[in-house]
Amino acid sequence: EQAAAADKIKVGALRFTSHSASFVAFERGYFKEQGLDVEFVFFQAAQPMAVAIASNDVDFGVTAISGGLINLAEKGAVKIIGGALHEEKGIDGQKILVSKAAFDAGVTHPSKLKGRSYGITQAGSSFHYMAHKIAQKEGFAGTEIKVKPLHKVGAIIGALKSGQIDAWSIVPHIAKALAKSPAIHVIGDVADYIPDYQVTTVFTSAKNAAGNRDLVKRFLAAFSKGAADFNAALVDKTAGAKADEDMVRLVHKYVYTSRPFEKAAPSIRNGSMRINQGAKLNLKSVQDQLDWFKSEKLVSQAVTMDMLVDKSYVKIY
Amino acid sequence: MSDATVALTAPAEKPVRFRGGGFRTRPLGIISPIVFVVVIGLWELGSQSGLIGKLILPAPSEALQALLELIETGNLWKHLGASLQRLIVGWTAGTILGIGVGLAIALFSYVRAGAQPLVSAIFPIPKIALLPLFIIWFGIGEGSKIATILFGTFFPTVIATYGGVDNVDRTLIRMAQSFGVSWSSIVRKIIIPGAMPAILSGFRISIAIAIVLLVAAEMIGAEFGVGAYILLAGSLVATDQLIAGVAILSALGLTIAWLIGKAESYLLRWRT
Amino acid sequence: MSDATVALTAPAEKPVRFRGGGFRTRPLGIISPIVFVVVIGLWELGSQSGLIGKLILPAPSEALQALLELIETGNLWKHLGASLQRLIVGWTAGTILGIGVGLAIALFSYVRAGAQPLVSAIFPIPKIALLPLFIIWFGIGEGSKIATILFGTFFPTVIATYGGVDNVDRTLIRMAQSFGVSWSSIVRKIIIPGAMPAILSGFRISIAIAIVLLVAAEMIGAEFGVGAYILLAGSLVATDQLIAGVAILSALGLTIAWLIGKAESYLLRWRT
Amino acid sequence: MEIRLKGISHSYRDGGLKVLSDINLSIREGEIVCLIGPSGCGKSTLLRIIGGLELPSAGAVLQVGDPPPTSLNPLTYVFQDFALLPWRTVEGNISLALEDHPIGRKMRNEIIDGVLARTNLTEFRKAYPRQLSGGMKQRVAIARALSVNPAVMLMDEPLSALDSQIREILMADLIELWCRENFTAFYVTHNLAEAVRLGHRVAVLSRRPGRIREIIEIETPLDQRSADSPELGRHQQHLWEMLRDEARAADLELANV
Amino acid sequence: MEIRLKGISHSYRDGGLKVLSDINLSIREGEIVCLIGPSGCGKSTLLRIIGGLELPSAGAVLQVGDPPPTSLNPLTYVFQDFALLPWRTVEGNISLALEDHPIGRKMRNEIIDGVLARTNLTEFRKAYPRQLSGGMKQRVAIARALSVNPAVMLMDEPLSALDSQIREILMADLIELWCRENFTAFYVTHNLAEAVRLGHRVAVLSRRPGRIREIIEIETPLDQRSADSPELGRHQQHLWEMLRDEARAADLELANV
Ligand SMILES: Nc1ncnc2c1ncn2[C@@H]1O[C@H](COP(=O)(O)OP(=O)(O)OP(=O)(O)O)[C@@H](O)[C@H]1O
Ligand SMILES: Nc1ncnc2c1ncn2[C@@H]1O[C@H](COP(=O)(O)OP(=O)(O)OP(=O)(O)O)[C@@H](O)[C@H]1O
Ligand SMILES: [Mg+2]
Numbered sequence A: 001e002q003a004a005a006a007d008k009i010k011v012g013a014l015r016f017t018s019h020s021a022s023f024v025a026f027e028r029g030y031f032k033e034q035g036l037d038v039e040f041v042f043f044q045a046a047q048p049m050a051v052a053i054a055s056n057d058v059d060f061g062v063t064a065i066s067g068g069l070i071n072l073a074e075k076g077a078v079k080i081i082g083g084a085l086h087e088e089k090g091i092d093g094q095k096i097l098v099s100k101a102a103f104d105a106g107v108t109h110p111s112k113l114k115g116r117s118y119g120i121t122q123a124g125s126s127f128h129y130m131a132h133k134i135a136q137k138e139g140f141a142g143t144e145i146k147v148k149p150l151h152k153v154g155a156i157i158g159a160l161k162s163g164q165i166d167a168w169s170i171v172p173h174i175a176k177a178l179a180k181s182p183a184i185h186v187i188g189d190v191a192d193y194i195p196d197y198q199v200t201t202v203f204t205s206a207k208n209a210a211g212n213r214d215l216v217k218r219f220l221a222a223f224s225k226g227a228a229d230f231n232a233a234l235v236d237k238t239a240g241a242k243a244d245e246d247m248v249r250l251v252h253k254y255v256y257t258s259r260p261f262e263k264a265a266p267s268i269r270n271g272s273m274r275i276n277q278g279a280k281l282n283l284k285s286v287q288d289q290l291d292w293f294k295s296e297k298l299v300s301q302a303v304t305m306d307m308l309v310d311k312s313y314v315k316i317y
Numbered sequence B, C: 001m002s003d004a005t006v007a008l009t010a011p012a013e014k015p016v017r018f019r020g021g022g023f024r025t026r027p028l029g030i031i032s033p034i035v036f037v038v039v040i041g042l043w044e045l046g047s048q049s050g051l052i053g054k055l056i057l058p059a060p061s062e063a064l065q066a067l068l069e070l071i072e073t074g075n076l077w078k079h080l081g082a083s084l085q086r087l088i089v090g091w092t093a094g095t096i097l098g099i100g101v102g103l104a105i106a107l108f109s110y111v112r113a114g115a116q117p118l119v120s121a122i123f124p125i126p127k128i129a130l131l132p133l134f135i136i137w138f139g140i141g142e143g144s145k146i147a148t149i150l151f152g153t154f155f156p157t158v159i160a161t162y163g164g165v166d167n168v169d170r171t172l173i174r175m176a177q178s179f180g181v182s183w184s185s186i187v188r189k190i191i192i193p194g195a196m197p198a199i200l201s202g203f204r205i206s207i208a209i210a211i212v213l214l215v216a217a218e219m220i221g222a223e224f225g226v227g228a229y230i231l232l233a234g235s236l237v238a239t240d241q242l243i244a245g246v247a248i249l250s251a252l253g254l255t256i257a258w259l260i261g262k263a264e265s266y267l268l269r270w271r272t
Numbered sequence D, E: 001m002e003i004r005l006k007g008i009s010h011s012y013r014d015g016g017l018k019v020l021s022d023i024n025l026s027i028r029e030g031e032i033v034c035l036i037g038p039s040g041c042g043k044s045t046l047l048r049i050i051g052g053l054e055l056p057s058a059g060a061v062l063q064v065g066d067p068p069p070t071s072l073n074p075l076t077y078v079f080q081d082f083a084l085l086p087w088r089t090v091e092g093n094i095s096l097a098l099e100d101h102p103i104g105r106k107m108r109n110e111i112i113d114g115v116l117a118r119t120n121l122t123e124f125r126k127a128y129p130r131q132l133s134g135g136m137k138q139r140v141a142i143a144r145a146l147s148v149n150p151a152v153m154l155m156d157e158p159l160s161a162l163d164s165q166i167r168e169i170l171m172a173d174l175i176e177l178w179c180r181e182n183f184t185a186f187y188v189t190h191n192l193a194e195a196v197r198l199g200h201r202v203a204v205l206s207r208r209p210g211r212i213r214e215i216i217e218i219e220t221p222l223d224q225r226s227a228d229s230p231e232l233g234r235h236q237q238h239l240w241e242m243l244r245d246e247a248r249a250a251d252l253e254l255a256n257v
């Protein structure tokens, strides 16, 4: 009888391992249990997904905190309602990479990045934020790392490989694959510079957050269940080899679908980072990111935490 | 003596030099496959020998591998089918609208004065910049994808059409008017056939633009489609798949160009 | 009696109906500014009245605000200067190469057989997909940006050029040959002027494509440039700035189209 | 149907040349008026004005009475430069003039068959203009004009590219057609023999700006004229002298430049 | 310079018509040969073959001896359809034929001045082809041909669109030119009077496929011929009868189809 009453919702997703919580919740029927009839809408980039949520074409999504997201929140279009991907000491997180040329020239540690070029997708992206945090921690001005907006991950890799930029930071599965090549070296972990980095968040339209509380709660419940399964199988590895295998197969239905399972599996495993338990949200990290955006004048100074986050749904810490 | 000899010698008789011909190309069907084979062969050799770095430009054989995978899994047809549908609908609609507006611009002074600057102003707007607007206007379904391709096709067709009409011989129009041929007949029987070479040449351009825009179009919530496949390959840095996807687009472009060539030699058979 | 009246009545005398004219547009300079004013006015009204949602399409006045800011900070000239330079260098190089290759395709059977399919195969490849390769080949400096625009301009110019040459009246060529006019003179004095209408029409298309590609070009490590400005505005969903940037591109497109119009009426003054 | 020219003057904006100056001429129903005059004096321009294809700078062209109902295109042209559509065959070029009239495909084909036979082009029905010789193109243009059964024919050197026999045949054809249909015609020609064979009246234009220098009337009925009649010879001689004077005056003018 | 035609036959691939059949003809230096024949019999085609613009299906065109060194373009054409570049002025169209020769701008201008004066076009030096009347276009084509000082002229109905006085003047001009320069010429025409005025010999082609039916020789020197000479009249009469027979045969053929 629940099926008859099921609410149809659209969930925006990118085909990345970091979006697995939703895939798990869908495949294992957790959404159904909550009376949600989910349809995935796949995007090639986070920004159109944010716009689609703002325009109510999509109901829920998971994405990094970007300038675009904050601006849409300021206009009263979207709200962050929970946390997703999270950097944690001890679990493989994002890595800092340098080109062979830079490595040979002595950039063997993030402290040597002063005056070096650093690949980012665009101004205001998480890469940009990370570069500045590294500079801050190492004690020099953010502007002393020369960021190069290259817009596409592929373009950054090309530039790094050919030594046209010196450094970059990226999620572990790509980092590990790249580090196999002699042209690229790993020199550090992002987690050392940004403790408890709230990398991605769950968000929805402001309309849903304010007027559809029940629906949002049910979505978060199913999402959390999916996240828990994922963490247990691939991050904490407490569920055993069978669960690990099953989980990778499940994720492979959505990610790296164009590759055979044997080739895809290592990438999926390498890309597994913690998705927050219960979608709890590290407000401190969010605040830090918001402040950074303001200091870079990428968003209006008038944006407040309340405009950005609806704290009433999940545990805040 | 010598004078007499000279007089007796018949003047040189030589054939008149042929000065005509040329400026008309013959079809040489065999050349083009050879060129393709050579280009791809050299690339493969370069890759095998390590001259061409593996990560960024994979060997054609690797791309072929990815392509075969795509065929085996049956995904090729899903991707190609989705893209072709968008292409056909978007291009056809853009072309029909484009020819219509192009004719209107060429034929009516008021339309020209009003619309030509609008075309010049809107054509250079990057479709990618407008993606957010397209999402709002046309949703995240097929609408926005088709609209992207439609917009991309529309403008070059408008320009090619009115350029072609401007170049139609006016004496032919005067002749038809002298026979009291109606305005619409003149447009159909003189203006359009006269502009046809330019319009077909415009097709070659607009179809290529439409294929290029597949990628932009399929940025928006596309599950299947060659553009989506390429985008995904790009974001996963799977260069073999990327090249395989690009090869599909190339093959598509080639096929359609060949069809346009056929259409040209049929529709323009009256040309010298 | 009545018969006589009829006979006396002079038959109706009426002027011969004018059937000529038309099919030749007059310039109506005033219309186009009116159209722009009306379009922008309606848009502003729609925004003010709330008919047009604020979120995605800001009022023209807001975009104007962003534009003024750009002017005040002096950034406009930095952005515009950087973009114009890329545009001019890339477009000029692409056009020169394109006309050269287009002529070669039109004039030499072997080149046509070999290069025409290559053009059809490479033109539809999305430049964005190839950005990584462009970086490898041309670096992240001006090279890759100019190359992107060059590639975008090259192909439509090739197609417009050989389409135009194919359409040149062959009797004129035969005439020149009968006067022993050299091959190169025929190309310069008959083929190129004859193809000029098509080439200029191609310019309208290629310049618009070049402007569109500014955005793609400035994806590669550009600090300044209208494209970079638009990209940043887009990623921040700062729609007022986005529209301001788009307006700059539009204005650029309009200006260049106007210049091409001038060139047309000068170079094609021989047309009826 | 009668045509009246009232005070027609014309200059081309483009170049500013005055081409025609105060032309007054009335052409009666069923009359053929030949126009002769030096090259560039405005004969083609005058014909275009009569046909309603060009608006004169001053004056008016009036049409008196109604054309016969069987005429599909009362005022019909034969152009000096043929004006054939390169993308249509001979048949298609003729068909163009008929397609806008509600006469049905069968009737249209019959008309085309007829005019092709009369112009000796039956064999070339399916040929494109580029496959035709100059004279054949001109015959196609004539066939097209005949196909619409004109009430007034405006002929701009219609026979100039034809060989003498075809010209003779078509002239006879025109005379026969005229005897049957009694159409009205303006006939521009450079051939004085043609002018005196075909014209009820011959109007001589002066050199540019063209004005009417003289109109001679030829009494012999069209169907009784022959190439060697002494009356025609006399007229031809007279015209010839008049034109030669014109040419001399032009030469003198040039010499004084 | 002499031209010899040896067994020339031609068919157009496109259409497959046999147009010329076994033409043998020798033209002596300084001789004008007029070609007459029914429309479509292949006269223009033959001229194109002689000028090296078309390759015959069989046979060869031979050139015996060398052209005079002053001739810029020994074998020069006057096209039936003018072939003027629409994007060049009258002056530019003539200049086209000269620009590839190393004669300097001043010399070129002088030549252009000269030929424009001879064709009565001086006033229209700066006009574009679209601003010219039919006859003026033809005069431009003639001026262009004269400008290169040809050794052999290949003229395809060069005077057909001209009025009788200009025609008379240009004919006189041609005769004078011939007396001075003694050029060789093939001259295609439909005007029998022209043929007998200008031709040392007149070659009559049969209807398609064109073959040589007869060649008549006219003894009177060119500069002593006049329009009303009885000898020319006799020749003209003879040609006329021959062509009429051709036309009748063609008519019969058609009637039997
Ligand atoms: N479209 C035009 N624009 C400007 N001038 C023109 C145009 N058409 C014709 N003329 C000029 O008008 C004059 C008369 O031209 P028109 O064609 O009427 O002469 P015509 O008497 O028919 O001569 P012909 O016997 O040589 O055909 C010429 O001097 C010509 O230069
Ligand atoms: N390019 C071509 N392709 C096919 N057939 C052609 C071509 N040019 C001419 N012909 C045909 O060849 C024949 C002879 O043409 P040509 O032009 O030589 O005749 P002509 O004797 O000059 O006639 P006219 O006196 O009418 O100018 C014609 O029947 C014509 O249909
Ligand atoms: Mg005329």
Ligand SMILES: [Mg+2]
Pocket (backbone or CB within 6 Å): D133, D134, D135, E043, E044, E045, E080, E156
């Ligand atoms: Mg001919």
